[in-house]
Amino acid sequence: MDLIANPSLGFSHALEIKNILFCFVGVLLGTAIGVLPGLGPLATISMLLPLTYALDPISSLIMLAGIYYGAQYGGSTAAILVNLPGESSSVVTAIDGYKMAQQGRAGAALAIAALASVFAGTVSTGVVAAFSPILSNVASSFGSTEYFSLMVLGLVAAVILAHGSLLKAICMVLVGLILGCIGVDASSGSYRFTFGFLELSSGLEFVALAMGMFAFADIISTVAEKTGSGPAIHKITSLWPNKKEFDAAAPAAVRGTLIGSVLGVLPGGGAALASFAAYTLEKRVSREPRKFGNGAVEGVAGPEAANNAAAQTSFIPMLTLGLPSNGVMALMMGAMMINNISPGPQVMTTNPDLFWALIASMWVGNVLLVVLNLPMVGLWVKLITIPYKVLYPAILMFCVVGLYSIQNQTFEIYIAAIFGFVGYLLVRMKCEPAPLLLGFILGPMLEENLRRTLQLSRGDPWIFVTHPISAGILLVALALLLVTVLPQIRNKREEVFSEAE
Amino acid sequence: MNASSQFSRRRFTAVVVAMSVAALAGFSAPAMAQSKYPTRPVTIILPFGTGGVSDIAARLISEKLEDSLGQRFLVDNQPGAGGAVATQKAFKGDKEGYTLLNMGNSATIRRTLMPNQKPDQITDFQPISPVAEFGLVVVASPQSGIESVQDLVKKAKANPGKINIGSVAVGSTQHLSSLLFATVAGIKVEIVTYNSTPELMGAVARGEVDVALEIVSGAMSPIKTKQVKLIATTRSKRSPVYPDTPTVEESGVAPFDVSSWNSYVAPKGVPDQVKQKLNAEIQRIIDQPDIREKMLSFGMEPFHGGPDVVSQRIQADVAKWESVIKASGMPIEQ
The missing domain is CATH 1.20.5 (Single alpha-helices involved in coiled-coils or other helix-helix interfaces)
Structure with missing residues (x-):
């Protein structure tokens, strides 16, 4: 009975004109900031956090949530059309989406991304509503030991995901791990590699690093290679995918939704990891892996479905346990606390209206996003016809505004500038920045969980194998690694990538 | 005509x-x-990001200050580098009372951990007014079977080095309080650090660590939902949030009086009249029923007194944490 009563309570709030309006504002803002590289949901939500003092909690949370999942939609547009992932979760979408655009299938790629996102959004809304208690149990049973193993798996996946030379990919992951060491060491409190910069004591800012490596580096290489002309504009012949594309995209979207829903629930997982994982999965299950990196429809549909699903299911641990799985969720918790609601399992019983209204609004928001995205794809395309000399300074400006807004400091802008140059060099050396970023994100978590686990086991490393879940995850990682490194498969892999280039 | x-x-x-x-x-x-102060907007610089309880408290108070003093009181979040970013910005601000800095207990810890950090919140700033004080709580994991501080001490003495106490970052109030607790109780424990309060509370709930010391606000929700068991509060007097819970001292581990606090300070040179005006206003505001109630709802108590109260508190806490840090052998940044 609750299965009907609860969602209908939610919809009764979410469908109030006022809340539909706030939901619309949220997803519109989210799409816009998703399209624009630089401004992320984290920066936008923190900028809008003061608004929640004035609004009632339901409306403000609906709007803030809309920004987050709306950004997943918008992020793919920029990734497909200009190869500038607006969000870290759209990085993999750019690989095949941009290739599709170069092949004249920009419209189809955009439509597939939007449809896969809508599908994932709708399904994961149902997942949040139905499986909140069950899924949060899964996540809450994970301790430091399991997290360490999960991070190992993530790093192995980062290597497999990379194009080209396996050795270069491993090197990039290692560079990422080293960059992740910067800042205060959590176990002793001493400063590592800060070179006297106070700003570095809490580590390199991820947004600055990512923005430098992707947005800045890309602008440098474009300017270096082309002179005067605008960005490669790919004619949009049809907004609709053809039957072949649709048939390939549909199962990929289903798989992406599943993997995204699971990974979104895990703390530290979230949208970015989900899209990486979905891309790897698509490459694995595909009968023609050589298509990947070369305009594979599945490489757009899978990750796009996954990041949207993960963006929504990452609300589960925050709403049911009071554990934020990422920075955005931490801000959402802050917004709830401003309104005197302490996040945790009791929210479902003490504030059922808020809990279910938020979930219902996610579905409403997904419908709004279709209306907002598909007909307006033409408008986003117009954004791309703006010549380089206008567009790139504008992108740089938005990036700089976004960078400054992270901590109200110019330091992040310098960091992004430095990594813009580094990123450009890496591109010239055919080293991919994506494994570096993943190493950077997962490295600190890997280290903390490793040291914590060993502290808890009083120095006994066998704990990773004697804990069944941890052992299982490590086995999967080992299997993946073997599959990639085995000479026979390795040769085949390199063959695939050399053909792709 | x-x-x-x-x-x-x-x-x-x-x-x-x-x-x-x-x-x-x-x-x-x-x-x-x-006497006309303030004639232009005042900035309150916070060494942490938006959303936390201290941020919420600062915003509640600044709103009231705007109402009563008729000028904007801007809250400027400057997180990073354990407060050094905010300190530097505040130090560059004016000395007429238009730049205030939210100083917390952590500055008294950094005095010993990073003695050469400039500018220093203690020597380069002057206290304006105490604002809020918040105790810590000792919570135990339901799996540990620990129901009281007495249980904890008994268990730790029977199994030396086996008990895990969870804490957030090394050098935090929570971490040093855990060290102090172990010293005063005369027990040998392992202190395991976590990145954030939610992670720490999750670890206690799962039973990964046996007990944890945490600021009241961070533990309120898991205590309410019985994910963790509240066994003691850390001040000498009982907490107004949990009046039925014994203090650590009542439970036989004494002397142990630990709390964290927030005060407003400003770069040295603020005229006395301005200082008195701000102090009086802030003291009036923290006793207003609506503010008091809101602050209590996230575990904050009003911190009464003039600038001298802040000075005394700083002195006492610097001495307290210095002895804990020196005894623990933690690395000191030169």
Whole structure:
């Protein structure tokens, strides 16, 4: 009975004109900031956090949530059309989406991304509503030991995901791990590699690093290679995918939704990891892996479905346990606390209206996003016809505004500038920045969980194998690694990538 | 005609009066400026990001200050580098009382951990007013079977080195309080650090660590939902949030009086009148029923007194944490 009563309570709030309006504002803002590289949901939500003092909690949370999942939609547009992932979760979408655009299938790629996102959004809304208690149990049973193993798996996946030379990919992951060491060491409190910069004591800012490596580096290489002309504009012949594309995209979207829903629930997982994982999965299950990196429809549909699903299911641990799985969720918790609601399992019983209204609004928001995205794809395309000399300074400006807004400091802008140059060099050396970023994100978590686990086991490393879940995850990682490194498969892999280039 | 000349004479008088008032005002400008404080927006710099309880408290108070003093009180979040970013920004601010810095207990810890950090919140700033004080709680994991501080001490003595106490970052109030607790209780434990309060509370709930010391606000929700068990509060007097829970001292581990606090400080040179005005206003605001109730709802108690109370508290806490840090052998940044 609750299965009907609860969602209908939610919809009764979410469908109030006022809340539909706030939901619309949220997803519109989210799409816009998703399209624009630089401004992320984290920066936008923190900028809008003061608004929640004035609004009632339901409306403000609906709007803030809309920004987050709306950004997943918008992020793919920029990734497909200009190869500038607006969000870290759209990085993999750019690989095949941009290739599709170069092949004249920009419209189809955009439509597939939007449809896969809508599908994932709708399904994961149902997942949040139905499986909140069950899924949060899964996540809450994970301790430091399991997290360490999960991070190992993530790093192995980062290597497999990379194009080209396996050795270069491993090197990039290692560079990422080293960059992740910067800042205060959590176990002793001493400063590592800060070179006297106070700003570095809490580590390199991820947004600055990512923005430098992707947005800045890309602008440098474009300017270096082309002179005067605008960005490669790919004619949009049809907004609709053809039957072949649709048939390939549909199962990929289903798989992406599943993997995204699971990974979104895990703390530290979230949208970015989900899209990486979905891309790897698509490459694995595909009968023609050589298509990947070369305009594979599945490489757009899978990750796009996954990041949207993960963006929504990452609300589960925050709403049911009071554990934020990422920075955005931490801000959402802050917004709830401003309104005197302490996040945790009791929210479902003490504030059922808020809990279910938020979930219902996610579905409403997904419908709004279709209306907002598909007909307006033409408008986003117009954004791309703006010549380089206008567009790139504008992108740089938005990036700089976004960078400054992270901590109200110019330091992040310098960091992004430095990594813009580094990123450009890496591109010239055919080293991919994506494994570096993943190493950077997962490295600190890997280290903390490793040291914590060993502290808890009083120095006994066998704990990773004697804990069944941890052992299982490590086995999967080992299997993946073997599959990639085995000479026979390795040769085949390199063959695939050399053909792709 | 007649009316018109009368009018112009009146206008002339008005102009003269206005001019002399203006001259007078100009003449006594410094005195006027102080009693009129604030004449332009005031910035309160916070060494942490938006959303936390101290941020919420600062925003509640700044709103009230705006109402009563008639100027904008801007809250400026400057997180990073354990407060050093905010400290630097505040230090560069003006010395007329238009730049305030939220100073917390952590500054008294950094005094020992990073003795050479400049500018220093203690020596380069002057206290304006105490704001809020918040105790810590000792929570135990439901799996540990620990129901009280007595249980904890008994268990730790029976199994030396086996008990895990969870804490957030090394060098935090929570971490040093855990060290102090172990020392005073005379037990040998392992202190395991976590990145954030939610992670720490999750670890206690799962039973990964046996107990944890955490600021009240961070533990309220898991205590309420019985994910963790509240076994003691850390101040000498009982917590107004949990009046039925014994203190650590009542449970036999004494002396143990630990709490964290927030005070507003400013770069040295703020005129006395401005200092007194701000202090009086803030003290009035933290006792207003609505503010008091809101702050209590996230575990914050009003911190009463003048600037001297802050100075005394700083001295006492620097001495307390210095002895804990020196005894623990933690690395000191030179």
